[in-house]
Amino acid sequence: MRIAVLSGKGGTGKTFISVNLAYVIKNAAYLDCDVEEPNGDLYFKGDKIVKQVDVDIPVIDHDACTLCGKCADFCRFNALAIIIDKVRVFSSLCHSCGGCKLVCPVSAITEVKKSIGTIKETEFEGHRVIGGEMNIKEETGVKIIDEIIEISKDILEDVVIDCPPGNGCSVMGSIKNADYCLLVAEPTIFGLHNLKMVYELTQVFEKKVGIVINKASQHKIINDFAESENIEVLLEVPFDKELGLINSNGEIAAKDMKYKHFFEKLADKLLVRKV
Amino acid sequence: MKKLLILSGKGGTGKTTFASNFINISKARVFADCDVEAPNLHLVSAIKDVKKRENYYGLDKSVIDQEHCIQCGLCKESCKFSAISFADSMYEINKHMCEGCGVCNYVCPVNAISFVKYIDGEICLYEDRQVFTTAELQMGSGNSGLLVTKVKKNMQEYIKEDDLVIIDGPPGIGCPVIASMSGVDMILLVAEPSVSGISDLKRIIKTATSFHLPIAICINKHNLNSRLTNEIIKYTKENKYNFVGKVGYHKAIIDSINNGVFLEENSKAYKEIKEVYINTLKIFS
Amino acid sequence: MIIVIPTKTSGEKSFISENFGRANYFYVYDTQKQIGETYINEHLDNPHGVGIKTAEFVLKHKADIIISPRIGEKSMELLRGNVKVFIPNDSIVKENIKDFLDGNLKELI
Numbered sequence: 001m002r003i004a005v006l007s008g009k010g011g012t013g014k015t016f017i018s019v020n021l022a023y024v025i026k027n028a029a030y031l032d033c034d035v036e037e038p039n040g041d042l043y044f045k046g047d048k049i050v051k052q053v054d055v056d057i058p059v060i061d062h063d064a065c066t067l068c069g070k071c072a073d074f075c076r077f078n079a080l081a082i083i084i085d086k087v088r089v090f091s092s093l094c095h096s097c098g099g100c101k102l103v104c105p106v107s108a109i110t111e112v113k114k115s116i117g118t119i120k121e122t123e124f125e126g127h128r129v130i131g132g133e134m135n136i137k138e139e140t141g142v143k144i145i146d147e148i149i150e151i152s153k154d155i156l157e158d159v160v161i162d163c164p165p166g167n168g169c170s171v172m173g174s175i176k177n178a179d180y181c182l183l184v185a186e187p188t189i190f191g192l193h194n195l196k197m198v199y200e201l202t203q204v205f206e207k208k209v210g211i212v213i214n215k216a217s218q219h220k221i222i223n224d225f226a227e228s229e230n231i232e233v234l235l236e237v238p239f240d241k242e243l244g245l246i247n248s249n250g251e252i253a254a255k256d257m258k259y260k261h262f263f264e265k266l267a268d269k270l271l272v273r274k275v
Numbered sequence: 276m277k278k279l280l281i282l283s284g285k286g287g288t289g290k291t292t293f294a295s296n297f298i299n300i301s302k303a304r305v306f307a308d309c310d311v312e313a314p315n316l317h318l319v320s321a322i323k324d325v326k327k328r329e330n331y332y333g334l335d336k337s338v339i340d341q342e343h344c345i346q347c348g349l350c351k352e353s354c355k356f357s358a359i360s361f362a363d364s365m366y367e368i369n370k371h372m373c374e375g376c377g378v379c380n381y382v383c384p385v386n387a388i389s390f391v392k393y394i395d396g397e398i399c400l401y402e403d404r405q406v407f408t409t410a411e412l413q414m415g416s417g418n419s420g421l422l423v424t425k426v427k428k429n430m431q432e433y434i435k436e437d438d439l440v441i442i443d444g445p446p447g448i449g450c451p452v453i454a455s456m457s458g459v460d461m462i463l464l465v466a467e468p469s470v471s472g473i474s475d476l477k478r479i480i481k482t483a484t485s486f487h488l489p490i491a492i493c494i495n496k497h498n499l500n501s502r503l504t505n506e507i508i509k510y511t512k513e514n515k516y517n518f519v520g521k522v523g524y525h526k527a528i529i530d531s532i533n534n535g536v537f538l539e540e541n542s543k544a545y546k547e548i549k550e551v552y553i554n555t556l557k558i559f560s
Numbered sequence: 561m562i563i564v565i566p567t568k569t570s571g572e573k574s575f576i577s578e579n580f581g582r583a584n585y586f587y588v589y590d591t592q593k594q595i596g597e598t599y600i601n602e603h604l605d606n607p608h609g610v611g612i613k614t615a616e617f618v619l620k621h622k623a624d625i626i627i628s629p630r631i632g633e634k635s636m637e638l639l640r641g642n643v644k645v646f647i648p649n650d651s652i653v654k655e656n657i658k659d660f661l662d663g664n665l666k667e668l669i
Contacts, residue, residue: 096355168416189319204414
């Protein structure tokens with residue numbers, strides 16, 4: 001089963017839930033798709049195998065270039081510009097669409113590979129851990145996420161996918177082939193607002209969903225929403241200072257018998273759905 | 276007139292909590308929410324009258340005119356974003372996956388593909404005695420520095436000489452954050468005592484200082500990890516950054532948000548936030 | 561000498577824009593001819609790479625000086641060596657040009 005863990009905003013406990021869930025499911029793989037702020041490896045420490053992720057970017061043959069400007073005009077991302085007497089390429093803006101190469105009348109444009117980030121793999125107590133990290137100054141990490149999902153296609157064991165925050169295109173890439181989406185929310189009006197946003201996204205892609213309430217309190221705002229939309233609340237993790245401390249120090253809470261049962265219960269409920 | 280921008284790097288550290296309380300304490304007349312991917316400030320702001328709504332258009336996207344399509348499949352072949360699919364004997368462009376590069380328009384031999392305007396979000400202006408600008412991006416839209424700039428421009432005409440303008444910023448360190456920094460006078464960074472919070476704090480400091488903007492740092496939820504709180508304070512001292520105080524994790528703060536009321540003035544939470552507010556203004560005056 | 565200034569409205573009485581790439585207009589002033597002209601920023605609503613297009617605009621006008629409170633990294637990278645950037649005062653375009661010519665503006669580093 002492939003379980004994607006999402007939340008509308010950052011800091012609600014996505015990584016906390018995914019890390020501990022993956023930890024209690026035997027041999028489950030953990031994928032860190034939050035490539036802008038990857039934090040999963042703060043928990044799953046270990047030696048890593050690193051692989052570069054490349055995209056194609058244009059290079060200009062300045063001898064052949066006639067400075068006609070067609071490439072710069074075509075590029076909708078403004079990744080090319082005529083600066084004094086040369087066409088310059090701004091690779092961080094390039095979306096690798098290949099358009100400039102197509103429109104160049106004198107075939108002065110070819111493509112080369114450029115690294116936009118890395119994928120790191122490690123083994124942690126029987127769990128395969130795959131995480132991506134985007135290079136600083138890049139604008140989008142979607143290609144890295146695609147690559148992580150591609151690598152994970154061969155995994156036969158259960159998979160937990162720690163998604164990026166928000167409801168943008170990188171989240172769409174992360175949940176692409178998930179069987180189930182687990183939505184993490186805190187019981188505040190902020191939490192509810194962001195939950196609705198991300199729930200809408202999962203419905204466009206017709207995903208099965210369930211909710212985890214983190215820092216659960218007397219305030220039943222998320223439960224009420226879940227009931228009205230007919231979504232199951234699979235787990236409520238009460239606010240607990242000690243639990244918060246363990247997590248903020250980058251430790252796996254499920255290693256502690258006191259907290260293990262939360263995640264085991266969650267795993268049981270999820271894996272029952274496996275077909 | 277001074278513009279104070281509140282940022283954090285990591286999400287969920289309490290930016291909006293600080294912003295809404297600062298607005299209350301300072302009786303700010305003009306404020307804005309630049310977290311366009313997950314705006315929240317409108318949920319706690321006292322102004323409910325929307326004066327103006329306008330659509331925000333991002334990059335145009337491509338669409339196939341089925342009547343003229345000869346089904347050659349060249350577009351699907353050339354699309355680097357796998358946005359074109361063939362089903363029910365029709366080529367179609369998925370608007371969520373299309374990045375609007377225009378390659379398919381170019382390769383189509385019968386000119387059956389054109390650009391259409393694409394609504395990427397909405398910009399809102401609230402006004403009564405106060406003025407508040409905000410925006411929300413559509414699902415599936417990427418980060419947007421342009422929308423952030425529009426939100427800030429929207430409030431510009433309302434700002435008077437002696438106003439303190441408070442801006443709730445976006446998370447992360449990318450393009451929207453950089454856009455939110457333009458034209459501001461000072462930045463308050465809200466840090467959280469956790470290993471991930473510290474690593475994100477260092478990244479945002481790097482971004483902010485590279486624009487030569489004065490920064491101050493405060494800690495939220497300090498009592499959740501005193502060891503890491505001390506580590507942050509030590510870090511700010513060693514690097515000579517302005518430290519303006521710490522606020523604990525208080526149930527009262529969550530309750531005040533959920534119940535849509537301001538913190539009681541004699542509560543511990545209010546006093547701690549007010550102290551951060553006063554120290555922040557001292558630094559920047 | 562050619563001076564480029566990002567502005568909020570058109571003409572020499574305009575105030576200076578806080579943004580460079582996303583300014584509404586650019587005021588281009590020729591100190592020899594003592595003539596200024598206002599250009600609409602065509603890339604104002606473009607989500608991508610406005611800094612680059614603005615730098616392209618500045619270089620196309622063979623400018624020597626920019627008066628702007630800040631400038632993006634990408635523009636700066638392209639303009640470095642060709643154009644100097646000066647920090648404006650709080651006043652209108654005309655006053656800034658005067659202050660610059662009198663040597664009263666500081667260079668942005």
